[in-house]
Amino acid sequence: MTWDWSAVSDFMPQFWDGLLVTLQALALGSLISFVLGLVWALLMRAPSRFVRWPVGVVTEFVRNTPLLVQLFFLFYVLPEWGVTLSALTTGVIGIGLHYSTYTMQVYRAGIEAVPAGQWEAATALNLPRIRTWQVVILPQAIRRVVPALGNYVISMLKDTPMLMVITVLEMLGEARLFAQEHFQFTEPLTVIGVAFIVISYLASLLLRSLERRLVR
Amino acid sequence: MTSGLWELVLKGVWTTVQLLVFSSLLAAAVSFVVGVLRTHRLWIVRFLAGFYTEVFRGTSALVMIFWVFFVLPPAFGWQLVPMWAGTLALGLTYGAYGSEIVRGALKAVDPAQQEGGIALSFTPWQRLRLILLPQAVPEMIPPFSNLLVELLKGTALVSVMGMGDLAFSGNLVRLALQESAGIYTYLLLIYFVIAFALTRLMRGLEKKLKAGVGKAPRPGLDTDAELKRAQTTGVGGRVA
Numbered sequence: 001m002t003w004d005w006s007a008v009s010d011f012m013p014q015f016w017d018g019l020l021v022t023l024q025a026l027a028l029g030s031l032i033s034f035v036l037g038l039v040w041a042l043l044m045r046a047p048s049r050f051v052r053w054p055v056g057v058v059t060e061f062v063r064n065t066p067l068l069v070q071l072f073f074l075f076y077v078l079p080e081w082g083v084t085l086s087a088l089t090t091g092v093i094g095i096g097l098h099y100s101t102y103t104m105q106v107y108r109a110g111i112e113a114v115p116a117g118q119w120e121a122a123t124a125l126n127l128p129r130i131r132t133w134q135v136v137i138l139p140q141a142i143r144r145v146v147p148a149l150g151n152y153v154i155s156m157l158k159d160t161p162m163l164m165v166i167t168v169l170e171m172l173g174e175a176r177l178f179a180q181e182h183f184q185f186t187e188p189l190t191v192i193g194v195a196f197i198v199i200s201y202l203a204s205l206l207l208r209s210l211e212r213r214l215v216r
Numbered sequence: 217m218t219s220g221l222w223e224l225v226l227k228g229v230w231t232t233v234q235l236l237v238f239s240s241l242l243a244a245a246v247s248f249v250v251g252v253l254r255t256h257r258l259w260i261v262r263f264l265a266g267f268y269t270e271v272f273r274g275t276s277a278l279v280m281i282f283w284v285f286f287v288l289p290p291a292f293g294w295q296l297v298p299m300w301a302g303t304l305a306l307g308l309t310y311g312a313y314g315s316e317i318v319r320g321a322l323k324a325v326d327p328a329q330q331e332g333g334i335a336l337s338f339t340p341w342q343r344l345r346l347i348l349l350p351q352a353v354p355e356m357i358p359p360f361s362n363l364l365v366e367l368l369k370g371t372a373l374v375s376v377m378g379m380g381d382l383a384f385s386g387n388l389v390r391l392a393l394q395e396s397a398g399i400y401t402y403l404l405l406i407y408f409v410i411a412f413a414l415t416r417l418m419r420g421l422e423k424k425l426k427a428g429v430g431k432a433p434r435p436g437l438d439t440d441a442e443l444k445r446a447q448t449t450g451v452g453g454r455v456a
Contacts, residue, residue, distance in 0.1 A: 002290075064365055064411035065404045066372035069383050073404065076396035158276040165376055172279055185286035193283055197274035 007187040011178050015191060018174030022160050025092055025170060029160075030153050032096025037103030042133075044108060063101040068162050070094050075166040091163035099156050103149055110145035111137060146214050150207040154200050171195065217398070221389050228385030229406060235299065235371045235381060236410075239306035240364060246311025251318025252344065265315070272312035278373050281305040285377050302374040310367045317359045321352040354425040361418035365411045372407070382406060 043055045062070070071094045078085065085093070114137050122132040161172035169177065175188035253265035272280070284305040289295045296304065325348050333343035375384035386403040390396045426432065 061404070061408055064369075064415075065407045066369040066383065068369075068372040068375070069386065069400060069403050069407065072383070072387070072390075073396070073400040076390065077400060080395075080397060161276045161278040162373070164278075172276075172282065176282070179286070186291060189279065189283050189287050193275045193279050196276050196279060197271060200274045201270065 002186070004184065004187055007182065007184045008191060010182070011175070011188045011191060014174040014178050015171065015188075015195070018169060018171035018192070019195065021088065021168065021173075022157070022170040025088065025095065025160050025163055025168070026153070026157050028092040029095035029099065029156055032092065033099035033103050033152070033156070034149065036096060036100035038107050040100060040104035041107035041111065044104070045111070059101040059104060062098060067094065067098045067159055068165060070098060071162060071166050087167045088163070091166055091168050095156060095159060095163070098159075099152055102152050102155075106145045106148045106152070107141065109148075110141035113144055114140050143214050147207060147211040150203075150210065154203050154207070157200055157203070158196065217389070217393070221392060224385045224388060225382070225402070225406075228380060228382035229410075231299075231380050232368075232371050232382040233410070235302055235306070235374065235379075236368055238299070238303040239310065239371070240367055242303055242307025243311040243314050243363075243367065246307060247314025247318050250311065250315035251322065254315065254319045255322055269312045269315050272309050273316075275309075277306065277309045277370050278376065280309050281373055281377060298374070298377060298379045302371070302377070302379055306367060306370050306374075310363060310370065313363055313366075314360065317356050317363065318352075320359075321356045322348055324355060325351050351429055354422060354429060354431065357418055357422040357425060361415055361422075364414050364418065368407065368411055368414065 040055055040059055044052055046052055071091060074090045074094050075087065078090065118136055118140065119132070122136045127136065160170055163170050164173040164176065167173075171192045175192045178188045179185040250265045250268055253261050254269070256262050256265070275283075281302065284296070284301045285298075288301075329347050329351065330343060333347045338346065371381060372383040375381050375387065378384065382403060386399050389399045393399065
């Protein structure tokens with residue numbers, strides 16, 4: 001086993017570039033998944049089953065098929081339909097959409113966990129439906145779901161390497177590029193492997209302290 | 217699509233199914249061994265098992281696949297057949313997630329059961345085999361079912377290494393036809409059908425196992441499990 005520290009230091013500039021892209025994709029992907037997940041969750045509570053049923057089928061389909069193939073789909077099929085987006089944008093949309101089908105279940109659970117008395121109190125106070133959601137239900141539901149959403153952010157972090165297949169140069173993409181240019185695979189791949197462990201461990205510590213504050 | 221191309225897709229399905237079976241067997245073995253070791257009475261054993269879980273859950277499955285394909289051969293002089301390399305990477309990664317499920321289910325068994333076993337002077341192995349596992353295993357099935365679907369989705373990753381699985385053959389068909397909407401739609405549908413079949417299978421298994429210990433299967437999705445679901449997520453123990 002040979003380990004070359006100079007390869008590690010040569011890789012570092014590219015590593016930071018890759019890390020930046022990974023974090024960008026993660027931040028934007030989380031944002032999309034949080035918003036879209038809430039939209040799905042609310043649509044699933046719509047009074048008409050002609051809304052609930054299609055939303056249920058589509059999200060179930062997206063959740064049970066590989067993100068990798070979904071990314072290929074978005075990357076190769078959208079241009080055929082005349083929509084051209086940058087690779088990073090496509091990747092962010094793909095990852096956000098995929099995880100929104102997970103966050104939707106989290107929101108749903110959070111909404112269902114709000115005690116029935118809260119709904120009844122809102123009705124008794126004659127609050128309009130929109131106000132009930134805005135000031136009574138969602139604040140309590142979201143407080144409960146923050147840790148579970150955080151879990152999915154960490155999970156998303158570990159799926160960002162898939163963006164490499166649609167030519168996004170995130171950490172793994174940079175590592176592969178470096179490896180192919182210098183014929184040194186061990187060092188860059190190990191560096192990013194360790195980076196993933198460190199980032200996700202730190203994120204989970206952060207999450208645990210957040211959880212202690214929010215959930216009692 | 218011509219019949220030759222369909223044949224290619226079918227070959228891809230076969231490779232995906234094989235990989236799924238092998239890696240889920242490895243993952244199941246890893247999750248039971250590591251999960252049980254995490255309840256061991258020696259702290260060093262618990263620590264090592266926990267360390268394994270943290271490391272393998274912490275990295276990305278795709279990075280792990282790259283590592284097994286590119287770093288393992290020069291570092292240790294092993295050149296694995298792609299199928300085994302893929303199995304190893306997926307099995308070890310998803311086994312780490314599974315070990316959390318096993319540990320959680322073992323912890324959820326009523327402590328009085330364990331004490332009853334001690335009072336009857338069962339050996340630790342007998343307690344595990346005759347008291348803990350029969351009660352814990354049915355509880356593990358729903359989260360394992362989710363994990364199995366995640367594993368199926370994970371098998372698509374080996375296509376990046378040029379292994380001829382379903383996703384890879386889909387890419388070949390795209391190159392041959394110069395048209396992507398159709399083939400990727402088929403691909404997604406095939407994955408969905410496999411996932412659906414797996415979920416059904418696990419449902420049946422759960423029903424059977426729960427009947428064995430005199431319990432009814434869970435009614436649909438339950439709220440509590442959703443908020444506590446951690447099998448594909450996060451390192452650092454049970455968040456949420």
